[in-house]
Amino acid sequence: MPHPPEAPGLGLGPIAWCEPRTLAAVILDVDGVLLASPHEQAWREALTGFGDPARFTTALYQAKVAGKSRQDGARAALEAVGVANWETQASAYAKAKQARLEALIAKGGARAFPDALSLVAAMASLGLPMAVASASKNASAMLRAITLADGGSLADAFAVKVCGRDLARGKPDPEIFSLAAAELGIGPRHCLVIEDASAGIMAARAAGMMALGVARLNDAAALHAAGADLVVSSLDEISLSSLKHGRLGLRLAVSDPGP
Structure with missing residues (x-):
């Protein structure tokens, strides 16, 4: 299916596009x-002790971690930043991320x-x-x-x-x-x-x-x-x-x- 043309600015472009199915x-x-939640920040900060937080970029988060479950996200993140034994460390990293996330949420994150x-x-x-x-x-x-x-x-x-x-x-x-x-x-x-x-x-x-x-x-x-x-x-x-x-x-x- 062809993609719609881009509209400039705030979407006030000269044309509109719609999917030919009824949306219900x-x-x-x-x-x-x-x-805008602190998930990405929590994943990055929790990496300390497991891998290099500087390697956990926004692009990496969007491509490898966003949308996945906590355990799957932990595995994907550790593997992506090059942690050799990521399989055995994933559970501990997932727990560390959850603790950090809860702290950030409590601060209005x-x-x-x-x-x-x-x-x-x-x-x-x-x-x-x-x-x-x-x-x-x-x-x-x-x-x-x-x-x-x-x-x-x-x-x-x-x-x-x-x-x-x-x-x-x-x-x-x-x-x-x-x-x-x-x-x-x-x-x-x-x-x-x-x-x-x-x-x-x-x-x-x-x-x-x-x-x-x-x-x-x-x-x-x-x-x-x-x-x-x-x-x-x-x-x-x-x-x-x-x-x-x-x-x-x-x-x-x-x-x-x-x-």
Whole structure:
């Protein structure tokens, strides 16, 4: 399938593109899509004593660790930074990362992206069923800590929450998204997944779903290569009028409302 043309600036380009399938539900990843969480920082800082933290770059995190379960992420990180006996050290590293993450969260280390909050509110107003899907066992607690304008928590915005469950396989396997679709009661073909990591995009496509990549880290090329139907740098670029008609598209102009 050809990729959509890039729109300059904030997505107010001259053309819009949409997937020729009816969009009936949306499944969102948490870290990097809804929240700027301290996961990457925790993985890097916990490397002390196992490997060289300086080798744990953002690019490495996005390509090798993001979207994976804690144990799988630990294995992938240690192997990627060149730890010789990564198999035997993975469990200890995963525990160290979790302890560091909890400390960072306690200090207020997670915040919601404003464009994500706007899109969630817009999709709720349209009556689009929404789910969150994350391998992180900390995702639900972080979502509950974000208070919305109506006094509820961000977690309350989602009818289905598939977060931190003990699944047989992690991303890029489609299991987590297939489970979210099943719990929403919507066929995979009519689900849109919003992801910021290549593994998540591949999981969405393997599940037979549409995939929107969010290139917050200027990694649009990697998200396209993973199979994203559309890639944006901000969720404000998404056309609300397209969503209203069950399509995925870019805003055409200022008059075409975003989230």
